[in-house]
Amino acid sequence: MFAGHKNLQILNISNNFLSDIDFDVSYTPKLKILDLSNNNITMISNKQSLNTLTKMMGQSTFAIDLSNNVLSCNCRTLGFLQWIVNHWDHFRNNGNYKCKLDNKTITTMHNFRTIVRQFAKDCNSYSTIVICVTLGIVVFLFTLCAGLMYRYRWKIRYMYYMTKSRYYRYKPDDDNESYTYNAFISYSDEEKNFVVKECIPILEDADEMKLCIHHRDFLPGEEISVNITNAIHESKKTICIITRSFLDSYYCMFEFNMARMESIYSRNEQNILFLVFYEQIQPRNLPLVMLELVQNQLYIEYPNDEQGNVVFWGKVREAIV
Incomplete structure (x- = not known):
């Protein structure tokens, strides 16, 4: 210009x-x-x-x-x-x-x-207030999101692995033909002998049930978490062999919680879990979600006598069938 x-x-x-x-x-x-x-x-x-x-x-x-x-x-x-x-x-x-x-x-x-x-x-002063309020909101939202993610962590994991699974579909609890296995046996490595020497001979060989045993039936090369969710989803029931080693094992507790999520989100809230206490464990040492199953009588303790074994295995069969 x-x-x-x-x-x-x-x-x-x-x-x-x-x-x-x-x-x-x-x-x-x-x-x-x-x-x-x-x-x-x-x-x-x-x-x-x-x-x-x-x-x-x-x-x-x-x-x-x-x-x-x-x-x-x-x-x-x-x-x-x-x-x-x-x-x-x-x-x-x-x-x-x-x-x-x-x-x-x-x-x-x-x-x-x-x-x-x-x-x-x-x-x-105004800028300081705005920054503090903004940071407060960010911290609140972060804490809220973290809290929600922690609260629903097992649901999120379950949905994630079910999305990856090629077997995912709703299964009615009373439809035996829709399951590959009668039961998935969840146990720690310390209880492998119990599974091999007692569970398999009694439930599979004698009762002609089909069990999913992780050291035998998991697919080689597949991610272990996917193997677990597939096994639970393809089994009518999940039997957890509860010991101190089980409670301390990440993957054992993962199996337990995935079975809980399966009950809620894929089986119309019909429980598929049954607990076998292979060791004496004080209630205070059990997770709250596990105590709920105990209070609902969805468990049995492993006996140390031959007569008790008859009742024990009868109760396990009843839980699976």
């Missing part, structure tokens, strides 16, 4: 309803007075214009007149207001600068620098 006016010294564009400065005055290096008074300028938002004006203020004789413009005074325009304060000596008629606050109040800023400093303090 001003190219070719290198010798221009006074530029009077007052009373022109200007709302901002978006023109380039770098072509007027000899400019001494820029009169912008009596316009509608609330701030100079154009960064290039601000940079150019700042460079021109390197000349001690350069001055800007923003009088009788209603400047916008809030935290959003604080940078512009501080720019005025930092170059205060270059602003003409600065006693007549007006300021419009957020509450729409218009005030003449006779003590402009003091008011801007107070704005800076208020805005810093």
